[in-house]
Amino acid sequence: MEQSSAFHLQMRLDNVGVITIDVPDEKMNTLKAAFAGQIREVIQRARENPHLAGLVIISGKPDSFIAGADIGMIAACDSAQQAETLAKQGQKVMNDIAGLPFPVVAAIHGACLGGGLELALACSQRICTLDDKTRLGLPEVQLGLLPGSGGTQRLPRLVGVSTALNLMLTGKTLRARQALKQGLVDDAVPHSILLESAVAQVLKGHQNRGRLPVRERLANGPVGRAVIFKLAARQTRAKTRGNYPATEKILAVVRHGLEHGSQSGYAAEAQAFGELVMTPESQALRSLFFATTAMKKEHGADAEPAALKRIGVLGGGLMGGGIACVTATRAGLPVRIKDINAEGINHAMKYSWETLGKKVKRRHIKPAERQRQMALISGDTQYRGFQQRELVIEAVYEDLALKQKMVAEIEQHCAQSTIFASNTSSLPIGDIAAQAQRPENIIGLHYFSPVDKMPLVEVIPHAATSAQTVATTVALAKKQGKTPIVVADRAGFYVNRILAPYINEAMRCVLEGEPIEHIDNALVEFGFPVGPIQLLDEVGIDVGTKIMPILQQAYGERFAAPAAFDAVLQDNRKGRKNGRGFYRYPGTGLLRIKQADASIYPLLRIKPKAQLDTSLIAQRCVMMMLNEAVRCLDEQVIHSARDGDIGAVFGIGFPPFLGGPFHYIDRTGATMVVSILTRLMQQYGERFAPCEALQRMAQQNKKFYKAETDGDNHIDSVA
Numbered sequence: 001m002e003q004s005s006a007f008h009l010q011m012r013l014d015n016v017g018v019i020t021i022d023v024p025d026e027k028m029n030t031l032k033a034a035f036a037g038q039i040r041e042v043i044q045r046a047r048e049n050p051h052l053a054g055l056v057i058i059s060g061k062p063d064s065f066i067a068g069a070d071i072g073m074i075a076a077c078d079s080a081q082q083a084e085t086l087a088k089q090g091q092k093v094m095n096d097i098a099g100l101p102f103p104v105v106a107a108i109h110g111a112c113l114g115g116g117l118e119l120a121l122a123c124s125q126r127i128c129t130l131d132d133k134t135r136l137g138l139p140e141v142q143l144g145l146l147p148g149s150g151g152t153q154r155l156p157r158l159v160g161v162s163t164a165l166n167l168m169l170t171g172k173t174l175r176a177r178q179a180l181k182q183g184l185v186d187d188a189v190p191h192s193i194l195l196e197s198a199v200a201q202v203l204k205g206h207q208n209r210g211r212l213p214v215r216e217r218l219a220n221g222p223v224g225r226a227v228i229f230k231l232a233a234r235q236t237r238a239k240t241r242g243n244y245p246a247t248e249k250i251l252a253v254v255r256h257g258l259e260h261g262s263q264s265g266y267a268a269e270a271q272a273f274g275e276l277v278m279t280p281e282s283q284a285l286r287s288l289f290f291a292t293t294a295m296k297k298e299h300g301a302d303a304e305p306a307a308l309k310r311i312g313v314l315g316g317g318l319m320g321g322g323i324a325c326v327t328a329t330r331a332g333l334p335v336r337i338k339d340i341n342a343e344g345i346n347h348a349m350k351y352s353w354e355t356l357g358k359k360v361k362r363r364h365i366k367p368a369e370r371q372r373q374m375a376l377i378s379g380d381t382q383y384r385g386f387q388q389r390e391l392v393i394e395a396v397y398e399d400l401a402l403k404q405k406m407v408a409e410i411e412q413h414c415a416q417s418t419i420f421a422s423n424t425s426s427l428p429i430g431d432i433a434a435q436a437q438r439p440e441n442i443i444g445l446h447y448f449s450p451v452d453k454m455p456l457v458e459v460i461p462h463a464a465t466s467a468q469t470v471a472t473t474v475a476l477a478k479k480q481g482k483t484p485i486v487v488a489d490r491a492g493f494y495v496n497r498i499l500a501p502y503i504n505e506a507m508r509c510v511l512e513g514e515p516i517e518h519i520d521n522a523l524v525e526f527g528f529p530v531g532p533i534q535l536l537d538e539v540g541i542d543v544g545t546k547i548m549p550i551l552q553q554a555y556g557e558r559f560a561a562p563a564a565f566d567a568v569l570q571d572n573r574k575g576r577k578n579g580r581g582f583y584r585y586p587g588t589g590l591l592r593i594k595q596a597d598a599s600i601y602p603l604l605r606i607k608p609k610a611q612l613d614t615s616l617i618a619q620r621c622v623m624m625m626l627n628e629a630v631r632c633l634d635e636q637v638i639h640s641a642r643d644g645d646i647g648a649v650f651g652i653g654f655p656p657f658l659g660g661p662f663h664y665i666d667r668t669g670a671t672m673v674v675s676i677l678t679r680l681m682q683q684y685g686e687r688f689a690p691c692e693a694l695q696r697m698a699q700q701n702k703k704f705y706k707a708e709t710d711g712d713n714h715i716d717s718v719a
Contacts, residue, residue, distance in 0.1 A: 006035055007042040008060070015053040016199045017046035022060030028067040029059055031115040033086060036093050043100070054103035054202035057123060058195060063133050065108045066116025071143065075286060077277055084274030090115065090149030091266050094122035098154075103206055107198035109191055112136045113173065118147055121154040124206060126184070127198050129191040130176045132365075136184055137173030143289060144282030144657065146250045148273035153257045153265040159183045161225060161258065165232045168250050175364065229255055243527050243657050246276055280667055284659030287705070288649060291642045292483060300459060300474035300486045303467035306417070308476055311335045312392035314406055316344030316379065319423055320395035321351030322451025323480075327393075328352060328376040331479035336386060337379035345379030352377055355452055383413040391419040391476060393445060398424060398546065403432045411437050419469050421445035421476075425496060426547045429489045430462040439464040443473050446493060447482075448651055449539070456650035457482045462489045483650050485643045491554035492547060494638050495651040498661070500551050500559055501624035501687070502652075503544065506532035507562045509617055515608040516582050516596035522614035523621060527655025532621060533582045534594065535652075537575035541582075545569060558687040564604045571603055620684070623677055625654075627691055629661040633704075634693035641704035662704040670697035 006023040019042055023029045046052055059065045069090070077083040097104055097119070106112075106120035108128035117136055120126045128134050138147045138155065146152055147168065156164040163182050167174070176188040186207075189197045201207070229251060236247045249272040257265020276282050299305060311331075313324045316339040327335040329352065339345045356370040365373075378385070386392070392414060394406045403422055410420050420442050422432050433442035444460030457477045461470050470486060477484035487494045509519050510533065520531020536544050551559040568582075575581035584597045601608050629644050638644045645660020658664040665673050674690045681688035696702075 005038045005042070007038045009042045009045055011046070011049060012199070014199065014203065015049060015051045016202050017049070017052060017055045018195070018199075019043075019046070019055055019057045020060045021057065021066065027061070028064045028111065029061055029116070030067055030070045031090070031119070032070045032073055033089055036089055039093055040096065043096070052102060054105070054205075055100070056105050056107050056195065056198040056202060057119070058107040058198065059109065061110065064110035065106075065112040066114075066119060067111045068114030068116055068139075069149075071286060071289060074145075074277055075290075077274075080274035080278045082274070083277035084270045087148035087270035087273040090118070091270060094118055094150045094154075095266075097122040098124075098150075103202045103204075105198045105201045107194050108134065108136065108185070109194055110134055114138060114140055114147065115149055118149040118151040118154070121151060121158060125186045125201050127187045127189060127194065127201060128176050128179060128185045129194050130188050131191050132175070134176045135173040136179045137171065138168050139171035139173065141169060141244070141246045141250065142171040142285065144244065144246050144279060144285040145276050146246055146253060146269065146272060148269060150266060150269070152250065152253045152269045153262050156254055156258060157262075161254070162228050162232075165228070165251070165254060168254070169232065169236055169247050177363065225255075225258060241525050241527070243281070243655065245279055245281055249276060281657040284657055284663050284667070287659045287663055288645065288656060291646055294642075295483060295485075295646065296478070298474075299471040300484065301461075301467040301470035303471045305471040305475035306390060306419075306468055308333060308390050308472065308479070310389050311476070312386050312389035312410075312414075313337045313348070313395060314392060314410075315339060315395040315397075316346075316348035317395065318351075319447060319449065319451060320344075320393075321348035322449070323393050323395055323423065323447060324348050324377055325352040325355050325452055326480040326482075327476075329356065329373050330481040331476065332376070333479070334376045334378075336389065337377065338383060338386065339379065339381060341381060342379075345381070349374075349377060349379065383409070386410070386413050387415065389414055389418055391421060391472065393421045393423060395423040395447075398426065400427055400431055403427065404435055407432060407436050407442065417441070419443065419472060421473055423447050425543070426492065426550050428462070428491070429460050429465075433462055433464065440466040441469055443469050444489065444493070445473055445477070446495075448495070454651070455481075455483050456495070456647060457484045458493050458495060458647070458651075459484045459486045460489050460493055461486065483646060485647045486639060487643075487647075488635075488637045490635070490637050492551045494632055494644065494647050496547055497551065497555075497632060497637070498625050498628045498648060499652050500544075500548060501628050502621050503532045503536050504548075504559070504561060505621045505624045506536075506617075507564065509612065509620065510582075511562055511564055511604060511606060512612075513606050513609050514612055514617065515610055516600075517594075518610045518614070519617055522617035525614055526618040526622065527657060529653040537581035537583050540575050540577055541565075541568060542574045567603055568600070573600070619676065620680060623673070623680060623688065626661050626665055626673060627677060627688070627694065630665070630694045630697075631691045633662070634691065665694075665697075666703045666705055670694060670702065674698040 004024050006021055008020045010018045021029050046055060104123040106123040106126045108120060110133045112120055117138055138151050140147050159182050179185045180188045233251055240247055253268045253272050256268045311327050311333050313320050313335055316337050324335045324337050327333050337345050337348050356373060359365045360367055360370050392410050396402055396406060407420055422444050423446060424444055425446055429444040433439040436442050443465050446458040448454035448456055459473050474484045506519050516533050520534050523531045545565050548561040573580045576585060579585040582596060582600055584595050632638050633641060633644055641662035645662050648654035648660050649656050654660055674694055677688050677690040
């Protein structure tokens with residue numbers, strides 16, 4: 001059966017050809033290798049018109065131009081040579097478009113990313129809509145890759161070296177006005193006149209572009225270029241710690257093209273692309289991409305979610321304020337906050353006002369839009385307005401009796417079908433629901449702080465939670481812009497359970513005399529965004545120590561917190577929240593450089609001296625986490641290795657280039673992980689004993705993931 005074309009040509013009376021891209025049966029346009037022939041065929045048909053003035057390339061999708069290349073096509077490559085050939089095919093298509101003797105204008109609305117922007121760069125001009133959905137960028141670095149269809153060569157010549165490197169090395173996207181200011185597009189117009197504006201540009205004929213800004217012209221000279229690349233390399237290495245090989249390749253390929261010409265640059269780009277596709281870092285990052293893409297299609301339970309029109313929030317503290325904010329500003333749902341006093345409600349409202357204020361300041365939204373979103377948030381000290389809430393999120397103090405009281409009050413003041421979702425980090429959901437009249441409506445919904453920044457939520461059904469309650473809660477989390485994982489109602493759930501032994505081990509290193517910065521730096525070098533001790537300061541030492549006894553009671557001595565924690569707490573050290581923790585919080589300005597609080601060492605009766613190698617410190621902490629993650633999968637706390645990897649990467653910043661704990665075990669080999677744990681157990685104690693499930697994996701030479709196949713990750717269970 002012949003595949004229908006994704007490219008459709010319409011010839012206008014003014015002799016402008018309009019090529020509409022509309023990939024059949026797909027929500028968004030993505031570029032596939034098979035399209036090369038289709039593009040050439042449609043352009044050839046347009047050229048049959050002897051009076052052809054030029055072409056407009058536009059999307060037939062309502063909300064996107066081209067979202068990038070098909071990642072599954074990349075995953076199907078078995079060798080660097082195959083991937084290099086794929087890049088060369090893409091380059092050939094773009095070069096064909098760039099070489100056309102008449103104007104070609106890209107009319108961009110919505111996502112124009114990766115290969116989509118590379119196609120737009122090959123056009124003679126670009127016009128985009130001013131719509132908030134419009135985003136332009138080259139995010140390949142986030143998949144461990146570089147732009148492989150000419151982007152590394154065309155972008156620097158269009159917008160200048162420093163702007164191009166900034167876009168490619170970070171993968172960040174630009175809104176319409178930013179793209180216009182940086183010279184990435186030639187015009188930005190309302191959506192309603194996009195096509196007519198693009199046609200008008202074609203009819204003007206080829207236009208000479210304005211000169212680059214003075215700063216970029218200087219950067220393009222030999223001396224300026226050397227400075228730019230040296231600075232970019234230094235900043236990039238400081239950020240990546242050498243863990244992301246794509247950044248080094250981007251710098252090398254861009255520089256090569258500028259110094260040796262475009263043709264040589266294209267060859268270097270294709271070769272580098274092929275090499276990067278085969279790196280374990282890119283394979284890990286693509287694994288996460290496939291996982292999150294698959295999760296977007298899942299309900300979390302075998303049921304359809306109920307419709308949600310109004311949400312309630314109990315508690316106006318930091319968490320309640322953050323939850324109300326993402327519910328109104330991202331999910332677009334009216335939210336009602338209930339607190340025992342007006343101060344709590346005002347605090348929550350202020351949180352949203354300040355969050356939206358930052359967007360206004362950056363010109364991402366207009367003041368009128370801030371007012372519209374703020375109008376979705378209201379509050380009261382009574383339960384007025386709660387009768388119509390389909391779902392209420394409880395974010396009160398971590399006290400079982402108080403949470404049970406909240407359940408009783410919601411059952412009294414809300415509809416029989418109202419879902420009660422508890423934002424608890426440690427209390428069993430079954431206990432919270434123990435006295436409920438309608439336990440099927442009770443569920444856990446564990447957010448991470450700060451709510452507006454952390455992408456993960458844990459959805460925790462207890463034994464009596466209905467499938468529809470699970471599906472509805474998962475649907476709300478997605479509307480809030482979160483990635484939800486469904487986990488079992490066991491002590492610590494998943495994220496805190498694997499985090500606790502990791503932080504405990506870091507504390508043991510402190511008690512052995514290792515300096516605090518030395519330990520944290522070891523884990524940052526490994527790939528975490530912050531070290532474990534700084535993370536404990538951020539979360540709150542009091543919060544962390546409250547969870548430990550619950551975990552110890554449930555799982556035994558391996559969760560026993562070092563006794564030194566007591567001395568820290570008794571000294572009123574709670575971390576960043578009260579400005580007293582393992583680090584100093586002296587205020588603003590130059591003094592904001594992170595420094596450990598030296599007064600904590602005598603408190604712990606130690607004299608700090610770096611003796612352990614950073615790789616050993618990282619190994620000790622990470623191995624404790626890996627071992628616990630495997631236990632969680634074996635005990636069905638998480639449904640799959642995929643969920644465990646997403647939870648660790650999005651919940652606690654496990655290094656994305658390693659793909660998560662399970663992907664990392666597969667890469668290292670279960671046999672090697674067991675061997676390392678056994679050696680650590682002999683040296684440091686029973687807490688390192690490899691769990692039975694991991695030993696089974698090693699004996700049977702099994703992996704958690706089967707090989708990447710058609711762009712999907714197939715996951716084996718541990719059993």
